[in-house]
Amino acid sequence: AQSVTQLDSQVPVFEEAPVELRCNYSSSVSVYLFWYVQYPNQGLQLLLKYLSGSTLVESINGFEAEFNKSQTSFHLRKPSVHISDTAEYFCAVSDNNAGNMLTFGGGTRLMVKP
Amino acid sequence: DAMVIQNPRYQVTQFGKPVTLSCSQTLNHNVMYWYQQKSSQAPKLLFHYYDKDFNNEADTPDNFQSRRPNTSFCFLDIRSPGLGDAAMYLCATSREDRATDTQYFGPGTRLTVL
Numbered sequence: 001a002q003s004v005t006q007l008d009s010q011v012p013v014f015e016e017a018p019v020e021l022r023c024n025y026s027s028s029v030s031v032y033l034f035w036y037v038q039y040p041n042q043g044l045q046l047l048l049k050y051l052s053g054s055t056l057v058e059s060i061n062g063f064e065a066e067f068n069k070s071q072t073s074f075h076l077r078k079p080s081v082h083i084s085d086t087a088e089y090f091c092a093v094s095d096n097n098a099g100n101m102l103t104f105g106g107g108t109r110l111m112v113k114p
Numbered sequence: 115d116a117m118v119i120q121n122p123r124y125q126v127t128q129f130g131k132p133v134t135l136s137c138s139q140t141l142n143h144n145v146m147y148w149y150q151q152k153s154s155q156a157p158k159l160l161f162h163y164y165d166k167d168f169n170n171e172a173d174t175p176d177n178f179q180s181r182r183p184n185t186s187f188c189f190l191d192i193r194s195p196g197l198g199d200a201a202m203y204l205c206a207t208s209r210e211d212r213a214t215d216t217q218y219f220g221p222g223t224r225l226t227v228l
Contacts, residue, residue, distance in 0.1 A: 009154075032213050032214055034216075036219075041221075041222070041224070042221050042222065043118070043120075043204050043206075043219035043220050043221045043222045044157070044204065044206075044217075044219040045219065046216050046217075046218075049216065051214050090156060090157075094213040094214075095213055096212075096213050098213065099211045099212065099213060100145065100208055100210070100211040100212055100213055100215050100217065101159065102159075102217065104156035104157055105156060106155070106156055107154070107155070107156055109154075
């Protein structure tokens with residue numbers, strides 16, 4: 001069985017500061033990793049995903065995440081956040097044994113302050 | 115734009131009064147999912163369809179039913195809503211049910227039970 005832990009339920013940060021949202025997973029098989037973002041009263045949107053290949057993946061709006069197999073982590077980073085990045089961020093995993101069933105972490109609320 | 119549409123965005127019902135939530139998609143995806151998301155929690159999968167094949171999660175209450183009359187539409191029926199069923203209900207789709215397939219989410223329907 002898989003599990004996903006997002007260590008921080010809330011991360012307050014000032015605008016233009018760097019941020020890291022932490023995600024650790026546990027699984028007995030190889031996994032695929034996803035970060036989704038949820039703006040208030042909206043559905044989830046895929047931010048980025050790791051399937052294979054380069055362990056560093058990037059999104060179009062400046063976020064990046066690095067898959068670290070030895071540390072079973074997939075932390076999300078942005079070097080300079082904007083007010084508009086205020087949202088809930090969910091890390092999720094899937095594996096070939098479970099088809100397309102996603103296991104979500106508990107979410108991290110990123111609060112960007114002016 | 116191809117998308118996942120949910121109607122209504124906000125639904126108010128009375129305790130015990132049946133309610134139906136609607137989801138449609140223009141992506142022509144084979145798989146459709148229903149999630150329940152309570153405040154400050156991760157989405158919880160209720161069930162999914164691969165084409166017309168229905169897959170119920172083991173812990174989904176019998177009070178929740180679903181219908182998928184065609185590729186484009188999927189409905190969530192709550193037969194006798196209780197106060198604990200107040201939540202955001204998210205519909206999602208994916209092209210196939212492989213672990214690598216991205217799920218695309220609708221904006222959600224927020225259900226209030228009075």
